[in-house]
Amino acid sequence: MIRALVTTLILLALWQGLILATGLPPFLLPSPQAVAGALWTHRGELAPAFARTLAEVIAGFALGTLIGMGLALAMAASGRVRRWLGPMVVFSQTIPIFALAPILTLWLGYGMAPKLAVVALVTFFPVASAFHDGLARVPQARLDLARVMGAGRWAGLLRIRLPSALPDLATGLRLAAVLAPVGAVIGEWVGGSEGLGAVMLHANGRMRIDLVFASLALVVMLSLGFQRIIAGQIAARLERFAG
Amino acid sequence: MTLVLDGPAQIGGQPLFPPLRLTLREGEWLTLLGPSGVGKTTLLRLIGGLPVGAEFTGRITGRRPVALMAQDPGLMPWATVAANITLGSKLRGEAPDRVRLAEVLERTGLAPHAARRPGQLSGGQRQRVALARVLMEDRPLVLLDEPFSALDVGLRLKMQDLAAELLRGRTVMMISHDPGEAARLSDRICLMSPAGLEDIAAPAGPGPRAPDAPEVLACAHVLLTRLVALA
Numbered sequence: 001m002i003r004a005l006v007t008t009l010i011l012l013a014l015w016q017g018l019i020l021a022t023g024l025p026p027f028l029l030p031s032p033q034a035v036a037g038a039l040w041t042h043r044g045e046l047a048p049a050f051a052r053t054l055a056e057v058i059a060g061f062a063l064g065t066l067i068g069m070g071l072a073l074a075m076a077a078s079g080r081v082r083r084w085l086g087p088m089v090v091f092s093q094t095i096p097i098f099a100l101a102p103i104l105t106l107w108l109g110y111g112m113a114p115k116l117a118v119v120a121l122v123t124f125f126p127v128a129s130a131f132h133d134g135l136a137r138v139p140q141a142r143l144d145l146a147r148v149m150g151a152g153r154w155a156g157l158l159r160i161r162l163p164s165a166l167p168d169l170a171t172g173l174r175l176a177a178v179l180a181p182v183g184a185v186i187g188e189w190v191g192g193s194e195g196l197g198a199v200m201l202h203a204n205g206r207m208r209i210d211l212v213f214a215s216l217a218l219v220v221m222l223s224l225g226f227q228r229i230i231a232g233q234i235a236a237r238l239e240r241f242a243g
Numbered sequence: 244m245t246l247v248l249d250g251p252a253q254i255g256g257q258p259l260f261p262p263l264r265l266t267l268r269e270g271e272w273l274t275l276l277g278p279s280g281v282g283k284t285t286l287l288r289l290i291g292g293l294p295v296g297a298e299f300t301g302r303i304t305g306r307r308p309v310a311l312m313a314q315d316p317g318l319m320p321w322a323t324v325a326a327n328i329t330l331g332s333k334l335r336g337e338a339p340d341r342v343r344l345a346e347v348l349e350r351t352g353l354a355p356h357a358a359r360r361p362g363q364l365s366g367g368q369r370q371r372v373a374l375a376r377v378l379m380e381d382r383p384l385v386l387l388d389e390p391f392s393a394l395d396v397g398l399r400l401k402m403q404d405l406a407a408e409l410l411r412g413r414t415v416m417m418i419s420h421d422p423g424e425a426a427r428l429s430d431r432i433c434l435m436s437p438a439g440l441e442d443i444a445a446p447a448g449p450g451p452r453a454p455d456a457p458e459v460l461a462c463a464h465v466l467l468t469r470l471v472a473l474a
Contacts, residue, residue: 141317144293148311149380151334159334163321242321243362 030210035217038210045199050218053195056112056184057226060119064176067120068127069169075128076135077157093125097186105191115187115195122183123176127169134168135161166242170235177230181223196222244269246384246414250301252285259285259297263439267305267384272407272415272450274425276443276466277435278473283418284388286435290416291386310380313388316373318361324348325357328375343379350409351375367398371405378409385410387417391424400454403428407451422466426459427452432466436473443469 012032018024019031026034039046071089075082097118104114138161146156188197196215203211246267252259260282267273267290275283288295291309311317318327328347329339348354351371361369370390377385390406391399399421407428419425425432428450432443443466446458453459 139315139317141313141315142319144288144291144311144313145317145330146334147293148291148309148382148386149331149334150308152336155334155336160319163319166321 027207027209030213034210035213038208038214039217042211042214046196046214046218049194049196049199049215050222053181053184053188053197053219054222054226056115056119056187056195057180057222059112060116060184061123061176061180061226061230063116064120064123064180065127065173068124068129068172068176069131071124071128072131072135072165073157073162075132076161077153089125089128092121097122097183098190101186101190104187110192114191115184118187119180119183122179126175126179127172130172130175131165131169134165138164163242166238170238173235173238174227174231177227178223181219181226185219244305244307246290246303246305246307248286248290248301248303250299252282252289252295252297252299252301254297260435260437261439262301265433265440267414267416268431270412270414271430272410272417272428273431273433274417274419274429274445275433275435276419276422276425276470278470279420281435281437283435287386287388287416287418290384307383309384309386310377310382311386311388312370312373312377312390314390314392316361316369318369318372320361323358323360324353324364324372324375327361327372328353328379330376331380343381347375347378350378351405367394367402370394370402374402374406374409383414385413385415387415389418389420392420399424404451411449422463422470423454423459425466426462427454432462434466434469434473 015032019029030038071085075085100121101114101118104117108114108117135157142160142164143156146160151160184195185197185200188195189201192198196219200212200215200219203209203215248265249262251262265286275286277283282297285295285297285299289299289303290306291311292306293311319330322330325344325348326333329344332339345354348357351374353368353371353375356364356368361372364372373390387406391402394402403424417425417428426446429445430450432445434441434443444462446452446456446462
């Protein structure tokens with residue numbers, strides 16, 4: 001906590017020092033005070049934008065996690081599913097998300113749906129991949145037991161392999177939590193009028209760099225807070241349960 | 244009914260063990276000793292119907308459901324001691340027998356720990372849970388794959404006594420690297436080498452025998468000499 005505070009202060013000092021040293025005008029690099037001022041003056045615009053982006057992050061993350069877990073379980077349950085779906089899952093990650101986001105907006109409209117799709121698209125992969133790895137490398141002693149005890153395929157999957165893979169799922173969730181806010185902002189950036197990404201885009205167009213930085217600061221806070229909750233509350237609990 | 248395994252096994256075209264014949268008679272404790280890599284565990288896994296890396300081209304007759312206990316106790320860290328012991332019935336979708344569970348907990352001395360999780364137990368207690376689970380499963384054949392090799396000497400002797408007492412009268416096949424353990428517990432001892440199986444006379448009378456009894460020491464000495472010769 002103290003370390004985080006010191007780091008923040010050092011970065012702010014460097015920022016201010018850069019302005020003093022180079023004499024960059026405020027419309028290129030606003031000072032920390034100017035950004036703090038913008039945060040306060042535009043609170044009426046920024047607060048709902050923050051809430052909107054947070055909602056997209058939470059809902060998209062939940063959707064991506066569900067899809068990722070479902071895919072991992074399906075691929076772990078059946079070799080045929082794995083052989084068919086595995087390459088498609090990898091293929092889905094080869095498309096640059098910035099190129100795909102406008103198409104999603106075209107298909108799904110300007111509402112929340114395309115943003116959820118982008119967030120789900122960037123979060124499902126780390127979840128599916130880590131969880132599937134976990135399901136695939138359960139300690140042999142546990143699998144042997146399931147076999148000699150006469151467990152069916154589903155009982156073995158749900159009662160032995162799934163709980164054994166929860167620490168790996170936790171790793172996937174942590175990674176997905178880092179990516180989710182990035183996905184939400186990209187979704188807002190390419191289409192739509194709500195959320196921090198949209199505020200940033202419009203402020204940029206109007207040369208309101210202080211507001212761009214204020215939105216950016218909020219994105220960083222949102223991202224750090226979200227990661228903290230996922231890592232501390234959910235991932236750590238999963239690890240405690242299974243380990 | 245006697246279980247008989249008859250035949251050779253290969254790994255990638257290379258022989259793992261030559262054609263051999265292993266018999267396991269009802270109610271006897273058979274211990275398999277031998278250097279690493281001769282296929283002892285493969286033999287045990289074949290009998291247990293578990294997947295093996297080798298290709299076995301022979302026949303196994305008189306096969307039956309088994310209970311398994313290995314060096315890794317294979318406990319589920321998320322489940323309590325009681326839930327670990329009744330794991331089998333849960334996996335088969337049956338209701339666990341509570342009366343039997345209480346009896347098994349009592350006999351293994353685990354009753355005070357029934358609600359704890361494996362992470363809160365010592366190494367010896369974890370092996371006890373694995374043994375309790377074997378008793379709970381109540382299968383006609385018990386397979387032990389170096390179950391006590393990770394324990395210190397004192398604890399190992401205690402666990403051997405407990406296992407011998409609790410598994411008395413059951414058909415047991417054990418893999419061990421410890422000549423003393425084999426001499427204490429077995430009704431029959433088989434030495435496995437690249438040449439095949441060889442019977443070594445076990446001390447008379449039922450196990451567990453005192454670890455320092457003359458006939459146990461003599462038997463362990465014979466085993467040790469043979470193992471050194473094979474090394």
